[in-house]
Amino acid sequence: MAENNSQLTIGFIMYPGLTQLDLFGPADVLSRMQGTEIKYLWRNTDPVIVDRGLRIIPNTTYNQCRSLDMICVPGGPGQIAMMDDEETLAFLRRIAPGCKLVTSVCTGSLILGAAGLLRGYNATCHWTCLDQLSIFGAKAVAERVVTDRNRITGAGVTSGIDFALKVVESLTDKRTAQQIQLQMEYDPQPPYNCGSPRTAPEEIVDSVRARLHMFLSTRRTASERAAERLKELKD
Template identity: 60%
Template sequence: MLNPTPLSIGLLLFPNLTQLDLTGPYEVFSRAPNTRLHLIWKDLEPVRSDRGLAMLPTTTFDGCPPLDILCVPGGPGQVALMEDEETLAFLRRMAAGAKLVTSVCTGSLVLGAAGLLQGYRATSHWAALDQLALLGARPVAERVVRDRNRITGAGVTSGLDFALTVVADLYGEEVAQTLQLHMEYDPAPPFDTGSPRTAPTAIRKAAREAVAPFTEQRRQATLRAAEKLKG
């Protein structure tokens, strides 16, 4: 069912995010009927992703209009956001009036730090999934998880699945299926190693060891955020 007025969708664009967490959903949402997308940050200066891609915000916290959908991507910069009171306050303010409050990858930890996932089922990147419980959420190891008006996607590439799920909910499955066809989103990965459930033991062990130092840094930020929520 098409909306009579444009659907306002806001994606948080912050330093050191993982760009595909944002650009995957952006690609899907921008193709949906009658949408208006906003890339939101504190100012309008270029923002660099964790891999160096520069992107331009289109609006600021102060200038952001009311949103129908709020989406928070993830990435290494998520750690700093969990203790950024200006950002957390903005997310709480936008979430109060949004129809859907959503995230991709470790963006769910930012929602959690803002107190927006307490009592909700949610997912995140496999390396951070367990940390959701520290913030009052119920971790679910699925690619897309919906609980009431909270929709969360797992790691990075899950953003496409997440966004198509949102479009199907809002516009119907036929619209979402048509978008998927136009995008030729027909995954056939060369290796069956995209999940801890399927990756060989040696690869899974090496991947966990590689991210262990940063995972611990993220966990400490999550623990601090959890303490603030208790207060």
């Protein structure tokens, strides 16, 4: 376990179409740890346009990054393209073995899976895509944050803050995580008890599934294609 004043280098994979809260929620939490350096990683340093239109400038390229204490992959609609992005997948395979923690938020876990980094691990994902984790040999767990050895995965979008607080505890201690939670006044009181398929009315769950049906089908096809490529790599 790292001391609070130890230098920690944390990398976030960036790509067009990532969900901004998947990135900014955890990054805000983790950057509050003393001595933390955040690297925003992409193949170049051109601005990356995320899913709600913001332009974010990476500060480190894959080639410039030699080692990290932690790697995190956010999710988002652009994740589908990343399943076929061999440069990103190859970077993850290269950097992960030297990381203390290999992590993701939302459908970023599918990218980890496509890189071959979740086989044999418990993991989570956005609730609409949990079933796709098994394609990569992972065991899907319907929880907000799942820790299995040095893999920590967060569920959909807003779970990124919960996820990051668990990461802080893992890298430092519980007290530090609690201090950061209080600094952020992270005290969620949602107006509706509808943030999970376990609590949402059935008709709401069905309507969301129906609205996302074609997109989820495209995402599953990308996962299956990535899994086939992984098999070919091993053969």
